[in-house]
Amino acid sequence: MNIIEKYKSISVQARAAIWFSACSILQKGISFIVVPIFTRMLTTEQYGTYSLYLSWLQLLTIITSLYLYFGVFTNGMNKYDEDRDRYISSMQGLTLTITAVVFFLFLIARNTWSSILGLAPHLIFLMFIEMAVTPALSFWSGRQRFEYKYRKLVAVTLCKSAVNPILGLILVSLAEDKATARIVSVVIVEFCFCGVIMVYQFIKGKCWIDKNYWKFALGMAIPLLPHYLSGMILNKGDQIMISKMVGTSAVAFYSVAYNIGMLVQIFTNAISNSFTPWIYQRIKVDKYERIPETINMLMILVSGISLCLMLMSPELVLLFGSSGYASAAYVIPPVAASVFFIFLYNILSTPQFYYEKTSFLMTSSILAAVINLGLNYIFIKKFGYVAAGYTTLVCYVLYSIGHAVVSRRVMNEYMPGRKLFDYKCVIGLSVFVIVAGIGCNFLFEYRVARYGLLAAFAILAYIKRDLLISNIVGLKKK
Template identity: 45%
Template sequence: MMRFLQNIFTRYEKISAPVKASVWFTVCGIIQRGISLFSTPIFTRLLTPEQYGVFSVYNSWYDIISIFATLNIFYGAYNNAMTKFQDDRNRITSSMQGLTTILTVILFIVYTIASDFWNGILNLSSLYVYAMFAEMLFLPAYNFWAASERYDYKYKRLVIMTVVIAAGSPLLGIIAVINTSYKAQARILSYVFVQVCVGLAFYIYNLYKGKSFFNKKYWKYALILNIPLLPHYLSSTVLNQADRIMINNMIGSGEAAIYSVAYSVASIMTIVTTAIKNTFTPFMYKSLKNQSYGKLRTTSNLLIVLVGGFTLIAMVMGPEVIYFFASSAYHDAIWVIPPVACAVFFKFLYPMFSTVEFYYEKTGFILAASCAGAIINIILNYYFINLYGYYAAGYTTLACYILYSTGHFLFQKFIFRKYGNTGNNLFDIKFIILFSVLLLLLMVGITFLYSYTWPRYIILLTLGIILVVKRSAIMRLLSAMKGSE
């Protein structure tokens, strides 16, 4: 046993920094998403569906409003700035953090001028909105720091902070909910308290290291790059969150909670896909910079297959996972899992395309696909939720992510052929289409198997065997990341 462990440790020491980072970023994702998911069965039993629905709607509105408060600068613009201005990273971080602070304060002033009006639109009390602004003020500081750590493949401190945040929020939440009759408020405020404490610490840290709150050059760079992306980020978030908000307003908070649980369960695969995406993004930036197109094409195909495998597992295990994560009041959520799981696959797919648009700073091309997807999602939700209830929201989300991915592929293809110094396609579109169609057909088949246990278990066993047999291919996938050093 000791020799076995020593062999593993020896092999681990020999692998490259990007591969180590990929492993540990995956671990971070598992810790963060895993603790959140495994606390769900506790909260779905401590809270009524209506109370759980309030927490779900709060998070949905936060994701939307924070786009206006921060412009999501810690995503595209920050990664681009770290690539272009490598020698001034600390000042970039602190000054862009200063920009998000000013934007949040301006938005808060707008809210306070007509708070009753905005509370009616949000269907939230002032207490929740104040908590939301406190979170938006400080949490971006942590996001800047985490993005910088990922860019440099530094994982040790990120793992520690992931554990602190992931464990602190549900633990404090459980204690707060148990010890008060104001359970929805306790869940939200305990969650916000942890986010604010961590964000405040990194806010001070980033400002101390960068010693710059305002920098005209970097503020202008971030605004020019990110303001055109506002509709894109808003549209992306609408695709993620509008379902719950519309279900809450059109049917009720209880149904919004059931849908939210189903969405969370179906999104279990994001434990791995988010970590893969976080590692793949800097790899892709550096591959585009170094014109390592062949390796990028091969790696993206392998990633698609890997993510598709996790999508199948999430769909096959849907009923069992719902039984574990929630009480019988949430049982009908199983029928939402297959389309939402497939939607998560396409949600992973489209950033692979949009990264090309970010890299060449042709962000205007992103708007058409993003806005079209969000508008279609709202229209389809309004029509089909009225007809078929909250079940329809899963299928409208899937349809919109398919359209979303298609639009981003077409735009990146045009951009890459114009600016990439090559007439070839960056991605293997034939393979992507065939694999996606196969996944959609399997989704339909698995839905009909939800009333039959053994066939689904046979499928699950088959997938497990394939993963074991193809483990070498998975290792080659990780090795392909070496090109990003």
């Protein structure tokens, strides 16, 4: 049986999963490919303005959309399965109504908003256009995934991902205000794609307000708002505070470094997508014997990838930025280390999700965001924008410790005597990653030493390739 025949023989759910994963990787790949181009076309201050715009956009979108296209949407698709067109149409009406209210508040105090956000009023106006239309595409995409209709979604996503940078390159090359030109290019693409889908869904659903649907959505979304906001503050609050305390150019440096550090998430997300169903199945059938050793191997793999990224920080900054971004290399090690702890707390929280004991999730998110803001205020003022990478690392370390403690209590209650985690290995690798996140900074000037370590890790990975492959393939088979 050849590859095509094998592909045709698998279920539509499996085919959809393959295409959704491939689409996500290609979309992120295109985004990363164009970063070096725009960092060279825009000054650091202009790129910083663009990065700051994106940070505020993601934060304010939580308020204007309430993230109704996440968990709330899936529940609605199940609950109102015979009236999905009308449900989606009413959700669009709700997000547009909220956006209109927030926009009115902007109009009556434009200068105040501009001062708080650190953006010119015309950029904030563009932001509201984008916030008004983008939920439509998210609702449509959610429905395509829910119904396993991957062809249209893949086509639209890849087309939009390609058009965005192409139009951006054209407008930026022609404009003097290149930051505004880049933002305008993004808004035009979003308005064209999302606007068409919005009109289409309104025509199909023929509904702006449905009291029952609105009540259901608001009842589920509003309690989750602190959790979503806290998570976004933890991710984007650094850049906003850097713009206020250091300057717009520093936002550009931090943004480029942060995005490079987060490259590790491409691997961790792929691993998590396979790991979660595997461990759920093992717990369900009461087979725990392979879980700790598999988790250990995955943690070693992620820590190794994180370390390699740390060691290549100077070269990656030169690739994605330019020589003018050289100081940003010192942000990458703590951010790459943070990704290890993001992966770790997702693993450690598995018992909480399996037994639906997730009350700690919201509390921990809020605490982490508050601690992050406090540490940023103290250390960015004292040490500059590089400190934000380490405050982020501290918060994710504390986040992981909290989840480890809570999960241990859950396991003692629901699976006494069972072992999911090898805590000695967890602690050992955690200490190793933290030390590496600090120590790599002292190796940046010693290229031979860094390349020697990279070569050693590559040889070790090759020697242990069968063990690594067997673990990953074993997860995917399950």
